[in-house]
Amino acid sequence: MAELAELLVRSTGGPVLVQDAGRPGHAAIGVGSSGAADLASYGLGNRLVGNAPGAAALEVVLGGLEVEATGTVWACVTGAPAPLLVAGRREPPGAVVALRAGQRLRLGMPATGLRSYLAVRGGIDVPALLGSRSRDTLADLGPAPVAAGDVLRVGRERDGEMVVDAVPPQSYDARPVLRVVRGPRADWVADPAALVARTWRVGADSDRVGLRLDGDPLAVVPDRGQLPSEGALRGAIQVPPDGRPVVFGPDHPVTGGYPVVGVVVAADTDRLAQLRPGEELGFRWA
Amino acid sequence: MRLLPYGDRALLVELADTAAAVSAAGALRADPALADLLADVVPGARTVLLVARPGVALDRLRAILPGQKHLIGAGNGAFDPGLPQREVTIPVVYDGPDLADVARLTGLGEDEVVAAHTGNAWQVGFGGFAPGFAYLVGGDPRLHVPRRDQPRTTVPAGSVGLAGEFSGIYPRASPGGWQLIGRTALVLWDVDRDPPALLTAGTTVRFEAADG
Numbered sequence: 001m002a003e004l005a006e007l008l009v010r011s012t013g014g015p016v017l018v019q020d021a022g023r024p025g026h027a028a029i030g031v032g033s034s035g036a037a038d039l040a041s042y043g044l045g046n047r048l049v050g051n052a053p054g055a056a057a058l059e060v061v062l063g064g065l066e067v068e069a070t071g072t073v074w075a076c077v078t079g080a081p082a083p084l085l086v087a088g089r090r091e092p093p094g095a096v097v098a099l100r101a102g103q104r105l106r107l108g109m110p111a112t113g114l115r116s117y118l119a120v121r122g123g124i125d126v127p128a129l130l131g132s133r134s135r136d137t138l139a140d141l142g143p144a145p146v147a148a149g150d151v152l153r154v155g156r157e158r159d160g161e162m163v164v165d166a167v168p169p170q171s172y173d174a175r176p177v178l179r180v181v182r183g184p185r186a187d188w189v190a191d192p193a194a195l196v197a198r199t200w201r202v203g204a205d206s207d208r209v210g211l212r213l214d215g216d217p218l219a220v221v222p223d224r225g226q227l228p229s230e231g232a233l234r235g236a237i238q239v240p241p242d243g244r245p246v247v248f249g250p251d252h253p254v255t256g257g258y259p260v261v262g263v264v265v266a267a268d269t270d271r272l273a274q275l276r277p278g279e280e281l282g283f284r285w286a
Numbered sequence: 287m288r289l290l291p292y293g294d295r296a297l298l299v300e301l302a303d304t305a306a307a308v309s310a311a312g313a314l315r316a317d318p319a320l321a322d323l324l325a326d327v328v329p330g331a332r333t334v335l336l337v338a339r340p341g342v343a344l345d346r347l348r349a350i351l352p353g354q355k356h357l358i359g360a361g362n363g364a365f366d367p368g369l370p371q372r373e374v375t376i377p378v379v380y381d382g383p384d385l386a387d388v389a390r391l392t393g394l395g396e397d398e399v400v401a402a403h404t405g406n407a408w409q410v411g412f413g414g415f416a417p418g419f420a421y422l423v424g425g426d427p428r429l430h431v432p433r434r435d436q437p438r439t440t441v442p443a444g445s446v447g448l449a450g451e452f453s454g455i456y457p458r459a460s461p462g463g464w465q466l467i468g469r470t471a472l473v474l475w476d477v478d479r480d481p482p483a484l485l486t487a488g489t490t491v492r493f494e495a496a497d498g
Protein backbone atom coordinates (compact mmCIF):
# COMPACT_ATOMS: atom_id res chain seq x y z
CA MET A 1 0.00 0.00 0.00
CA ALA A 2 1.27 3.43 -0.94
CA GLU A 3 2.35 5.87 1.72
CA LEU A 4 -0.51 8.10 2.79
CA ALA A 5 -0.27 11.62 1.48
CA GLU A 6 -0.11 14.88 3.35
CA LEU A 7 -1.44 18.33 2.67
CA LEU A 8 1.01 21.20 3.10
CA VAL A 9 -0.83 24.37 4.01
CA ARG A 10 0.67 27.14 1.86
CA SER A 11 -1.63 30.00 2.81
CA THR A 12 -4.91 30.80 4.50
CA GLY A 13 -7.35 33.69 4.18
CA GLY A 14 -10.18 33.60 6.70
CA PRO A 15 -10.20 31.11 9.60
CA VAL A 16 -9.65 27.46 8.63
CA LEU A 17 -10.73 24.86 11.18
CA VAL A 18 -10.71 21.08 11.28
CA GLN A 19 -14.31 19.97 11.78
CA ASP A 20 -16.28 16.74 11.80
CA ALA A 21 -19.71 15.66 13.02
CA GLY A 22 -18.92 16.92 16.54
CA ARG A 23 -18.71 15.42 20.02
CA PRO A 24 -22.22 15.22 21.47
CA GLY A 25 -22.86 13.60 24.84
CA HIS A 26 -20.39 15.44 27.09
CA ALA A 27 -22.50 18.33 28.35
CA ALA A 28 -22.24 17.09 31.93
CA ILE A 29 -18.48 17.83 31.95
CA GLY A 30 -18.96 21.18 30.26
CA VAL A 31 -18.05 20.10 26.73
CA GLY A 32 -20.37 21.03 23.88
CA SER A 33 -21.01 19.32 20.55
CA SER A 34 -19.14 21.71 18.27
CA GLY A 35 -18.71 20.16 14.79
CA ALA A 36 -19.20 21.50 11.27
CA ALA A 37 -21.36 24.61 11.23
CA ASP A 38 -23.09 23.49 8.02
CA LEU A 39 -23.52 19.78 8.66
CA ALA A 40 -25.28 19.04 5.37
CA SER A 41 -22.48 20.52 3.23
CA TYR A 42 -19.85 18.81 5.38
CA GLY A 43 -21.65 15.46 5.06
CA LEU A 44 -22.08 15.86 1.31
CA GLY A 45 -18.33 16.38 0.90
CA ASN A 46 -17.56 13.19 2.79
CA ARG A 47 -20.01 11.22 0.66
CA LEU A 48 -18.54 12.60 -2.57
CA VAL A 49 -15.05 11.38 -1.72
CA GLY A 50 -16.32 8.06 -0.34
CA ASN A 51 -15.44 8.75 3.29
CA ALA A 52 -16.91 7.19 6.39
CA PRO A 53 -19.46 9.48 8.07
CA GLY A 54 -17.64 11.57 10.65
CA ALA A 55 -14.33 11.84 8.78
CA ALA A 56 -12.77 15.25 9.42
CA ALA A 57 -12.73 18.03 6.82
CA LEU A 58 -11.55 21.63 6.68
CA GLU A 59 -14.08 24.40 7.28
CA VAL A 60 -12.91 27.45 5.35
CA VAL A 61 -14.35 30.94 5.86
CA LEU A 62 -14.47 33.03 2.66
CA GLY A 63 -11.81 31.12 0.72
CA GLY A 64 -8.15 31.98 0.65
CA LEU A 65 -6.86 28.51 1.56
CA GLU A 66 -4.10 26.98 -0.57
CA VAL A 67 -2.82 23.45 0.05
CA GLU A 68 -0.22 21.32 -1.72
CA ALA A 69 -0.39 17.54 -1.86
CA THR A 70 2.64 15.30 -1.25
CA GLY A 71 0.96 12.38 -3.02
CA THR A 72 -2.34 11.75 -4.79
CA VAL A 73 -5.22 13.23 -2.80
CA TRP A 74 -8.84 13.19 -3.96
CA ALA A 75 -10.72 16.25 -2.79
CA CYS A 76 -13.88 18.23 -3.23
CA VAL A 77 -15.33 21.51 -1.96
CA THR A 78 -18.95 21.87 -0.82
CA GLY A 79 -20.91 24.58 0.97
CA ALA A 80 -20.11 28.18 0.01
CA PRO A 81 -19.19 27.90 -3.72
CA ALA A 82 -15.53 28.90 -3.62
CA PRO A 83 -14.03 28.91 -7.13
CA LEU A 84 -11.27 26.31 -7.31
CA LEU A 85 -7.86 26.46 -8.84
CA VAL A 86 -6.30 22.99 -9.16
CA ALA A 87 -2.71 22.98 -10.42
CA GLY A 88 -3.47 26.32 -12.05
CA ARG A 89 -6.62 24.99 -13.75
CA ARG A 90 -10.11 26.30 -12.93
CA GLU A 91 -12.53 23.69 -11.61
CA PRO A 92 -16.13 24.18 -10.52
CA PRO A 93 -16.87 23.85 -6.80
CA GLY A 94 -18.64 20.55 -6.18
CA ALA A 95 -16.30 18.67 -8.54
CA VAL A 96 -14.29 15.75 -7.18
CA VAL A 97 -10.71 16.50 -8.18
CA ALA A 98 -7.41 14.65 -7.97
CA LEU A 99 -4.39 16.46 -6.62
CA ARG A 100 -1.14 14.79 -7.63
CA ALA A 101 2.13 15.09 -5.73
CA GLY A 102 3.34 18.67 -5.84
CA GLN A 103 0.04 20.09 -7.13
CA ARG A 104 -1.81 22.84 -5.34
CA LEU A 105 -5.48 23.47 -4.74
CA ARG A 106 -6.65 27.01 -4.02
CA LEU A 107 -10.07 28.18 -2.85
CA GLY A 108 -11.15 31.61 -4.09
CA MET A 109 -13.77 33.91 -2.63
CA PRO A 110 -17.26 32.39 -2.86
CA ALA A 111 -19.91 34.57 -4.55
CA THR A 112 -22.44 33.70 -1.83
CA GLY A 113 -22.33 31.94 1.52
CA LEU A 114 -19.63 31.99 4.19
CA ARG A 115 -18.21 28.53 4.88
CA SER A 116 -16.79 26.04 2.38
CA TYR A 117 -15.83 22.48 3.28
CA LEU A 118 -12.73 20.88 1.81
CA ALA A 119 -13.18 17.11 2.10
CA VAL A 120 -10.30 14.81 1.22
CA ARG A 121 -10.60 11.09 0.61
CA GLY A 122 -9.58 9.41 3.87
CA GLY A 123 -10.30 12.48 5.99
CA ILE A 124 -7.95 14.85 7.83
CA ASP A 125 -5.98 12.80 10.35
CA VAL A 126 -5.35 14.84 13.49
CA PRO A 127 -5.65 13.50 17.05
CA ALA A 128 -9.24 13.15 18.25
CA LEU A 129 -10.46 14.40 21.62
CA LEU A 130 -13.50 12.73 23.20
CA GLY A 131 -14.19 10.98 19.93
CA SER A 132 -14.06 14.04 17.68
CA ARG A 133 -11.56 16.08 15.67
CA SER A 134 -13.70 19.22 15.81
CA ARG A 135 -12.24 22.53 16.87
CA ASP A 136 -14.46 24.10 19.56
CA THR A 137 -13.60 27.79 19.40
CA LEU A 138 -15.39 28.75 22.61
CA ALA A 139 -13.99 25.96 24.77
CA ASP A 140 -10.55 26.12 23.11
CA LEU A 141 -10.67 22.35 22.52
CA GLY A 142 -9.60 20.16 19.65
CA PRO A 143 -7.10 20.79 16.87
CA ALA A 144 -5.62 24.28 16.71
CA PRO A 145 -6.80 26.52 13.86
CA VAL A 146 -5.04 25.64 10.62
CA ALA A 147 -2.23 28.03 9.68
CA ALA A 148 0.22 28.42 6.81
CA GLY A 149 3.10 25.98 7.27
CA ASP A 150 0.97 23.26 8.86
CA VAL A 151 1.27 19.72 7.56
CA LEU A 152 -2.01 17.80 7.62
CA ARG A 153 -1.95 14.03 7.29
CA VAL A 154 -4.62 12.39 5.19
CA GLY A 155 -6.30 9.54 7.06
CA ARG A 156 -7.79 6.18 6.15
CA GLU A 157 -11.45 6.80 6.89
CA ARG A 158 -12.65 5.59 3.51
CA ASP A 159 -15.97 3.85 3.37
CA GLY A 160 -16.56 3.07 -0.30
CA GLU A 161 -15.78 4.09 -3.82
CA MET A 162 -16.21 7.54 -5.27
CA VAL A 163 -19.23 7.19 -7.55
CA VAL A 164 -20.15 10.81 -8.35
CA ASP A 165 -17.89 13.15 -10.31
CA ALA A 166 -19.54 16.41 -9.31
CA VAL A 167 -22.61 17.97 -7.74
CA PRO A 168 -24.09 21.33 -8.72
CA PRO A 169 -22.51 24.11 -6.69
CA GLN A 170 -24.60 25.59 -3.89
CA SER A 171 -25.81 29.15 -4.07
CA TYR A 172 -27.50 31.06 -1.30
CA ASP A 173 -30.53 33.30 -1.66
CA ALA A 174 -30.75 36.77 -0.15
CA ARG A 175 -32.82 37.28 3.02
CA PRO A 176 -33.62 33.65 3.80
CA VAL A 177 -36.60 32.98 6.04
CA LEU A 178 -35.78 30.26 8.55
CA ARG A 179 -38.27 28.07 10.35
CA VAL A 180 -38.42 28.53 14.10
CA VAL A 181 -40.33 26.83 16.92
CA ARG A 182 -41.47 28.75 20.02
CA GLY A 183 -38.85 28.39 22.71
CA PRO A 184 -39.30 27.33 26.34
CA ARG A 185 -39.09 30.94 27.57
CA ALA A 186 -41.05 32.73 24.84
CA ASP A 187 -43.09 34.43 27.56
CA TRP A 188 -39.99 36.28 28.77
CA VAL A 189 -40.35 38.70 25.84
CA ALA A 190 -43.38 40.98 25.59
CA ASP A 191 -44.24 40.02 22.03
CA PRO A 192 -42.77 36.71 20.80
CA ALA A 193 -44.43 37.28 17.39
CA ALA A 194 -42.05 40.21 16.85
CA LEU A 195 -39.30 37.61 16.31
CA VAL A 196 -40.99 36.43 13.10
CA ALA A 197 -42.42 39.82 12.08
CA ARG A 198 -39.11 41.69 11.97
CA THR A 199 -36.19 41.64 9.60
CA TRP A 200 -32.86 40.95 11.30
CA ARG A 201 -29.34 41.67 10.21
CA VAL A 202 -26.33 39.48 11.09
CA GLY A 203 -24.05 41.44 13.43
CA ALA A 204 -20.35 41.91 12.76
CA ASP A 205 -19.59 40.24 16.10
CA SER A 206 -21.08 36.92 14.95
CA ASP A 207 -19.02 33.74 15.00
CA ARG A 208 -19.32 29.98 15.56
CA VAL A 209 -20.59 30.61 19.07
CA GLY A 210 -23.58 32.56 17.85
CA LEU A 211 -25.06 34.94 15.32
CA ARG A 212 -25.77 38.24 16.99
CA LEU A 213 -28.75 39.86 15.33
CA ASP A 214 -29.20 43.58 14.83
CA GLY A 215 -32.61 45.14 14.31
CA ASP A 216 -35.45 46.56 16.36
CA PRO A 217 -34.70 44.87 19.74
CA LEU A 218 -37.24 42.56 21.35
CA ALA A 219 -38.85 44.01 24.48
CA VAL A 220 -37.90 41.82 27.44
CA VAL A 221 -40.59 41.47 30.11
CA PRO A 222 -39.32 43.51 33.08
CA ASP A 223 -38.88 42.14 36.59
CA ARG A 224 -38.71 38.47 35.61
CA GLY A 225 -35.51 38.24 37.61
CA GLN A 226 -32.71 35.93 36.54
CA LEU A 227 -33.27 32.68 34.76
CA PRO A 228 -31.28 29.84 36.34
CA SER A 229 -28.78 28.41 33.82
CA GLU A 230 -30.29 25.85 31.48
CA GLY A 231 -29.14 23.69 28.61
CA ALA A 232 -28.51 25.30 25.23
CA LEU A 233 -28.61 23.95 21.71
CA ARG A 234 -27.50 24.91 18.19
CA GLY A 235 -30.27 27.07 16.72
CA ALA A 236 -31.60 28.27 20.08
CA ILE A 237 -32.43 32.00 20.03
CA GLN A 238 -31.44 33.57 23.31
CA VAL A 239 -32.53 37.09 24.23
CA PRO A 240 -30.27 38.96 26.66
CA PRO A 241 -31.57 42.03 28.53
CA ASP A 242 -30.67 44.37 25.63
CA GLY A 243 -33.25 42.59 23.46
CA ARG A 244 -30.75 41.76 20.72
CA PRO A 245 -31.20 38.06 19.88
CA VAL A 246 -28.30 35.62 19.70
CA VAL A 247 -28.79 32.48 17.61
CA PHE A 248 -26.49 29.79 18.94
CA GLY A 249 -24.04 28.16 16.55
CA PRO A 250 -22.09 24.91 16.94
CA ASP A 251 -19.70 26.26 19.61
CA HIS A 252 -22.45 27.65 21.87
CA PRO A 253 -21.99 27.45 25.65
CA VAL A 254 -23.32 24.20 27.11
CA THR A 255 -25.66 26.09 29.42
CA GLY A 256 -26.90 29.65 29.24
CA GLY A 257 -28.62 32.08 31.54
CA TYR A 258 -30.76 34.12 29.14
CA PRO A 259 -34.24 33.10 28.04
CA VAL A 260 -34.55 31.05 24.85
CA VAL A 261 -37.59 32.46 23.02
CA GLY A 262 -37.36 30.39 19.85
CA VAL A 263 -35.38 27.53 18.34
CA VAL A 264 -34.48 27.28 14.65
CA VAL A 265 -35.41 23.83 13.35
CA ALA A 266 -32.39 21.57 12.95
CA ALA A 267 -32.57 21.39 9.15
CA ASP A 268 -32.37 25.20 8.88
CA THR A 269 -29.35 25.66 11.16
CA ASP A 270 -27.07 24.84 8.20
CA ARG A 271 -28.34 27.95 6.42
CA LEU A 272 -27.46 30.02 9.51
CA ALA A 273 -23.86 28.90 9.07
CA GLN A 274 -23.74 30.45 5.59
CA LEU A 275 -24.93 33.95 6.59
CA ARG A 276 -22.38 36.70 6.32
CA PRO A 277 -22.19 39.65 8.69
CA GLY A 278 -24.46 42.38 7.35
CA GLU A 279 -26.84 39.99 5.58
CA GLU A 280 -30.54 40.04 6.41
CA LEU A 281 -32.74 37.16 7.48
CA GLY A 282 -36.25 36.53 8.72
CA PHE A 283 -37.99 33.82 10.71
CA ARG A 284 -41.34 32.10 10.38
CA TRP A 285 -43.07 29.74 12.76
CA ALA A 286 -42.57 26.12 11.75
CA MET B 287 -42.33 18.07 36.29
CA ARG B 288 -43.15 20.11 33.18
CA LEU B 289 -42.17 19.43 29.57
CA LEU B 290 -41.32 22.55 27.57
CA PRO B 291 -40.79 22.77 23.80
CA TYR B 292 -37.20 23.28 22.57
CA GLY B 293 -37.23 23.12 18.77
CA ASP B 294 -37.62 19.95 16.74
CA ARG B 295 -34.74 18.01 18.31
CA ALA B 296 -35.04 18.59 22.05
CA LEU B 297 -37.35 18.81 25.04
CA LEU B 298 -36.72 20.80 28.19
CA VAL B 299 -37.79 19.07 31.40
CA GLU B 300 -38.43 21.59 34.16
CA LEU B 301 -38.18 20.40 37.75
CA ALA B 302 -38.79 21.82 41.19
CA ASP B 303 -35.23 22.58 42.22
CA THR B 304 -31.58 21.81 41.58
CA ALA B 305 -31.67 18.61 43.61
CA ALA B 306 -34.52 17.30 41.47
CA ALA B 307 -32.78 18.35 38.25
CA VAL B 308 -29.52 16.66 39.24
CA SER B 309 -31.16 13.40 40.20
CA ALA B 310 -33.42 13.41 37.14
CA ALA B 311 -30.45 14.05 34.82
CA GLY B 312 -28.54 11.15 36.33
CA ALA B 313 -31.47 8.80 36.11
CA LEU B 314 -32.34 9.83 32.56
CA ARG B 315 -28.75 9.33 31.48
CA ALA B 316 -28.72 5.84 32.99
CA ASP B 317 -32.13 4.82 31.63
CA PRO B 318 -31.74 1.98 29.11
CA ALA B 319 -35.08 2.85 27.48
CA LEU B 320 -33.68 6.27 26.52
CA ALA B 321 -30.06 5.40 25.71
CA ASP B 322 -30.71 4.82 22.01
CA LEU B 323 -32.90 7.88 21.65
CA LEU B 324 -30.76 10.62 23.20
CA ALA B 325 -27.69 12.36 21.82
CA ASP B 326 -27.14 14.29 25.04
CA VAL B 327 -28.62 14.99 28.45
CA VAL B 328 -27.83 18.54 29.55
CA PRO B 329 -28.50 19.24 33.21
CA GLY B 330 -29.15 22.83 34.29
CA ALA B 331 -30.00 24.51 37.56
CA ARG B 332 -33.73 23.64 37.40
CA THR B 333 -33.99 21.81 34.12
CA VAL B 334 -32.73 18.92 32.04
CA LEU B 335 -32.45 19.38 28.28
CA LEU B 336 -32.98 16.14 26.40
CA VAL B 337 -31.46 16.21 22.93
CA ALA B 338 -32.77 13.52 20.58
CA ARG B 339 -30.47 11.66 18.26
CA PRO B 340 -30.89 12.60 14.61
CA GLY B 341 -33.90 10.79 13.20
CA VAL B 342 -35.58 10.22 16.57
CA ALA B 343 -39.03 11.86 16.65
CA LEU B 344 -39.76 13.91 19.75
CA ASP B 345 -43.13 12.17 20.04
CA ARG B 346 -41.25 9.02 21.02
CA LEU B 347 -39.65 10.91 23.92
CA ARG B 348 -42.95 12.53 24.86
CA ALA B 349 -44.57 9.10 24.97
CA ILE B 350 -41.89 7.60 27.23
CA LEU B 351 -41.12 10.42 29.66
CA PRO B 352 -44.31 10.70 31.72
CA GLY B 353 -43.97 7.02 32.65
CA GLN B 354 -40.48 7.44 34.09
CA LYS B 355 -40.83 7.12 37.82
CA HIS B 356 -37.59 8.97 38.57
CA LEU B 357 -39.14 12.08 37.03
CA ILE B 358 -42.46 11.81 38.78
CA GLY B 359 -40.77 11.11 42.10
CA ALA B 360 -38.11 13.79 41.63
CA GLY B 361 -38.22 16.86 43.80
CA ASN B 362 -38.06 15.40 47.27
CA GLY B 363 -34.94 17.44 47.96
CA ALA B 364 -32.57 14.50 48.23
CA PHE B 365 -29.61 14.14 45.90
CA ASP B 366 -29.84 10.79 44.23
CA PRO B 367 -27.77 10.94 41.07
CA GLY B 368 -28.70 7.42 40.05
CA LEU B 369 -25.11 6.64 39.11
CA PRO B 370 -22.34 4.68 40.78
CA GLN B 371 -21.02 6.90 43.55
CA ARG B 372 -17.57 8.33 43.10
CA GLU B 373 -15.97 10.56 45.67
CA VAL B 374 -13.15 13.04 45.18
CA THR B 375 -11.41 14.90 47.99
CA ILE B 376 -10.04 18.30 47.04
CA PRO B 377 -7.36 19.91 49.21
CA VAL B 378 -7.84 23.68 49.28
CA VAL B 379 -5.67 26.46 50.60
CA TYR B 380 -8.28 28.88 51.91
CA ASP B 381 -6.59 32.20 51.19
CA GLY B 382 -8.82 33.51 48.41
CA PRO B 383 -9.09 37.26 47.77
CA ASP B 384 -12.84 37.25 48.51
CA LEU B 385 -12.73 35.20 51.72
CA ALA B 386 -13.21 38.32 53.88
CA ASP B 387 -16.11 39.51 51.68
CA VAL B 388 -17.78 36.12 51.91
CA ALA B 389 -17.42 36.21 55.68
CA ARG B 390 -19.01 39.67 55.75
CA LEU B 391 -21.83 38.67 53.34
CA THR B 392 -22.66 35.50 55.27
CA GLY B 393 -22.16 36.89 58.76
CA LEU B 394 -19.70 34.10 59.48
CA GLY B 395 -16.11 34.30 60.56
CA GLU B 396 -13.51 33.37 57.95
CA ASP B 397 -12.78 30.14 59.80
CA GLU B 398 -16.50 29.40 59.91
CA VAL B 399 -16.71 29.89 56.11
CA VAL B 400 -13.94 27.30 55.75
CA ALA B 401 -15.70 24.99 58.21
CA ALA B 402 -18.97 25.31 56.30
CA HIS B 403 -17.29 24.73 52.93
CA THR B 404 -15.47 21.62 54.14
CA GLY B 405 -18.24 20.39 56.45
CA ASN B 406 -20.83 19.30 53.89
CA ALA B 407 -20.24 17.03 50.93
CA TRP B 408 -21.02 18.68 47.59
CA GLN B 409 -22.25 17.01 44.44
CA VAL B 410 -21.55 17.66 40.76
CA GLY B 411 -24.73 19.31 39.49
CA PHE B 412 -24.12 20.40 35.94
CA GLY B 413 -21.43 21.76 33.66
CA GLY B 414 -21.31 24.61 31.24
CA PHE B 415 -18.86 27.40 31.98
CA ALA B 416 -15.78 25.69 30.58
CA PRO B 417 -14.57 22.13 29.94
CA GLY B 418 -14.15 20.46 33.31
CA PHE B 419 -16.03 23.12 35.27
CA ALA B 420 -18.71 21.63 37.51
CA TYR B 421 -21.42 23.57 39.30
CA LEU B 422 -21.31 21.92 42.72
CA VAL B 423 -24.56 21.75 44.66
CA GLY B 424 -25.81 20.55 48.02
CA GLY B 425 -23.40 22.49 50.19
CA ASP B 426 -24.06 24.42 53.39
CA PRO B 427 -26.93 26.88 52.65
CA ARG B 428 -25.24 29.56 54.79
CA LEU B 429 -22.70 29.96 52.00
CA HIS B 430 -25.13 31.41 49.44
CA VAL B 431 -23.54 34.64 48.21
CA PRO B 432 -24.06 36.77 45.09
CA ARG B 433 -21.48 37.02 42.35
CA ARG B 434 -19.00 39.85 42.55
CA ASP B 435 -20.30 43.15 41.22
CA GLN B 436 -17.22 43.46 39.04
CA PRO B 437 -16.08 40.22 37.42
CA ARG B 438 -12.32 39.67 37.33
CA THR B 439 -10.67 39.68 33.92
CA THR B 440 -8.43 36.80 34.98
CA VAL B 441 -9.06 34.14 37.59
CA PRO B 442 -6.17 31.67 38.01
CA ALA B 443 -6.69 27.96 37.33
CA GLY B 444 -7.56 26.05 40.49
CA SER B 445 -9.39 28.96 42.12
CA VAL B 446 -12.25 27.79 44.34
CA GLY B 447 -15.29 30.03 44.29
CA LEU B 448 -18.85 30.55 45.45
CA ALA B 449 -21.81 32.04 43.58
CA GLY B 450 -25.47 31.70 44.47
CA GLU B 451 -26.10 28.20 45.79
CA PHE B 452 -23.07 26.84 43.91
CA SER B 453 -19.40 26.22 44.51
CA GLY B 454 -16.97 25.62 41.67
CA ILE B 455 -13.32 25.34 40.71
CA TYR B 456 -11.90 27.15 37.69
CA PRO B 457 -10.31 24.45 35.47
CA ARG B 458 -8.10 27.01 33.74
CA ALA B 459 -7.34 30.71 33.87
CA SER B 460 -10.35 32.65 32.59
CA PRO B 461 -12.42 35.73 33.35
CA GLY B 462 -14.85 35.13 36.21
CA GLY B 463 -17.24 36.71 38.66
CA TRP B 464 -17.37 34.15 41.45
CA GLN B 465 -16.30 34.96 45.00
CA LEU B 466 -12.90 33.31 45.39
CA ILE B 467 -12.26 31.72 48.76
CA GLY B 468 -9.28 29.47 48.04
CA ARG B 469 -7.21 27.48 45.57
CA THR B 470 -6.34 23.87 44.84
CA ALA B 471 -3.35 22.34 43.08
CA LEU B 472 -5.46 19.51 41.62
CA VAL B 473 -5.83 19.51 37.84
CA LEU B 474 -9.52 19.68 36.95
CA TRP B 475 -9.12 19.17 33.20
CA ASP B 476 -6.40 17.20 31.42
CA VAL B 477 -6.94 16.10 27.83
CA ASP B 478 -4.37 13.31 28.27
CA ARG B 479 -6.48 11.78 31.04
CA ASP B 480 -9.50 9.52 30.49
CA PRO B 481 -11.91 11.03 31.28
CA PRO B 482 -10.31 14.48 30.96
CA ALA B 483 -12.61 15.93 33.62
CA LEU B 484 -11.82 15.20 37.28
CA LEU B 485 -15.42 16.00 38.28
CA THR B 486 -17.88 13.90 36.30
CA ALA B 487 -21.64 13.56 36.63
CA GLY B 488 -22.67 12.12 39.99
CA THR B 489 -19.31 12.69 41.68
CA THR B 490 -19.39 13.60 45.37
CA VAL B 491 -16.87 16.28 46.27
CA ARG B 492 -15.34 16.87 49.69
CA PHE B 493 -13.14 19.88 50.30
CA GLU B 494 -10.46 19.74 52.95
CA ALA B 495 -8.34 22.59 54.27
CA ALA B 496 -4.67 22.32 53.28
CA ASP B 497 -1.60 24.31 54.21
CA GLY B 498 -0.30 26.73 51.62
